[in-house]
Amino acid sequence: MRMTTLVRSATLTAAAALALTACGVSKTDDAESGSGSSSSASAEKLSGLRIMVPNSPGSGYDQTARAVSADLQSAGLSGSIEVFNQAGAGGTVGLSRLVNEKGKGDLLMQMGLGVVGASYSNKTEAKLTDTTPIAKLIEESEAIVVAKDSPFKTLDDLINAWKANPGAVPVGGASNVGGPDHLTPMLLAKTVGLDAKKVNYVAYDGGGELMTAVLGKKLGFAATGVSEVVEQAKSGDVRVLAVTSDKPVEGVDAKPLKDQGVDLTFTNWRGLVAAPEISDADKNKLIAAVTALHGTEEWKKTLADKGWTDAFVPGDEFKTFLTSESDRVAGVLKELGLA
Numbered sequence: 001m002r003m004t005t006l007v008r009s010a011t012l013t014a015a016a017a018l019a020l021t022a023c024g025v026s027k028t029d030d031a032e033s034g035s036g037s038s039s040s041a042s043a044e045k046l047s048g049l050r051i052m053v054p055n056s057p058g059s060g061y062d063q064t065a066r067a068v069s070a071d072l073q074s075a076g077l078s079g080s081i082e083v084f085n086q087a088g089a090g091g092t093v094g095l096s097r098l099v100n101e102k103g104k105g106d107l108l109m110q111m112g113l114g115v116v117g118a119s120y121s122n123k124t125e126a127k128l129t130d131t132t133p134i135a136k137l138i139e140e141s142e143a144i145v146v147a148k149d150s151p152f153k154t155l156d157d158l159i160n161a162w163k164a165n166p167g168a169v170p171v172g173g174a175s176n177v178g179g180p181d182h183l184t185p186m187l188l189a190k191t192v193g194l195d196a197k198k199v200n201y202v203a204y205d206g207g208g209e210l211m212t213a214v215l216g217k218k219l220g221f222a223a224t225g226v227s228e229v230v231e232q233a234k235s236g237d238v239r240v241l242a243v244t245s246d247k248p249v250e251g252v253d254a255k256p257l258k259d260q261g262v263d264l265t266f267t268n269w270r271g272l273v274a275a276p277e278i279s280d281a282d283k284n285k286l287i288a289a290v291t292a293l294h295g296t297e298e299w300k301k302t303l304a305d306k307g308w309t310d311a312f313v314p315g316d317e318f319k320t321f322l323t324s325e326s327d328r329v330a331g332v333l334k335e336l337g338l339a
Helices: 061-073 089-099 113-121 155-164 180-192 207-215 230-235 279-294 296-305 316-335
Strands: 049-053 083-087 107-112 132-147 169-175 201-203 219-223 238-243 267-274 311-314
Touching: 061 083, 061 107, 061 113, 061 267, 061 279, 061 296, 083 219, 089 107, 089 113, 089 279, 089 296, 089 311, 107 113, 113 201, 113 267, 113 316, 132 155, 132 180, 132 230, 132 316, 155 238, 169 180, 169 207, 180 201, 180 219, 180 316, 207 219, 207 238, 207 279, 230 238, 279 296, 279 311, 311 316
Parallel strands: 049 083, 049 107, 169 201, 169 219
Antiparallel strands: 107 267, 132 219, 132 238, 132 267, 132 311
């Protein structure tokens, strides 16, 4: 059965959001715009901004938040930005903190499909639908990764051993149940004829911890965002056996699953959200700032360097997506017999 209809970027994509302080806004003139990016002049310069990353350093969320921060500042769209990590429970510790900061426009949270899944699987009181969505930013392929000296030299080697004894081939990811790193091996298992309930999935709270486990030979393989393993793959510390996109990913020496006889594609997404109940004025300024960022040369270069797909959707359209995405994740888990 082709699983693409469950998880293509057209059906599992979402959003990104960004927030600023209620008082930290000043007009951006031509001199302040710094880089001369054409979009900078149409937005007001932000100040006092903080971005919370709800998992550990080195994760996909961490990389995205720090790229957003750097490019906002480089393009003259913001003053100094503090990026900090608030790890725990697949991102829901950070989500709970954000939801409790009602009305505060100086705190933003980097998020994505993983937080949707974690809020569902952990049955948290705090929901992404309680936050203020600002914009969707990117999509990214997942990678199937093994240590450099793994006995699995090819995707076929891995799948054959996994099907023969799934308990002996643990798979790790930086997502709780329902997140992208969890859904990837579950959908892969179903596609190759393995009962998803037999998969030995181990969740880590960020890409850094996950890569430590891979390198320490604690896992048979890992599923994670491509950008989280590009450098390790280039250095030879890990090998990427496949990517989950329709087409090869630039800079990654691995074929898509479907080009290796596995009829599955999957796309993760990431974005940013603000606290609940911020003013309409602050929300609109945030949307304007992120819209301006989207048009800058700085951000275009970041997308190309990271191998991220531009998937920008601002404001209310993102809000609608988040409302439906939770139900979609629940539906996928039920189809897999995991919920």
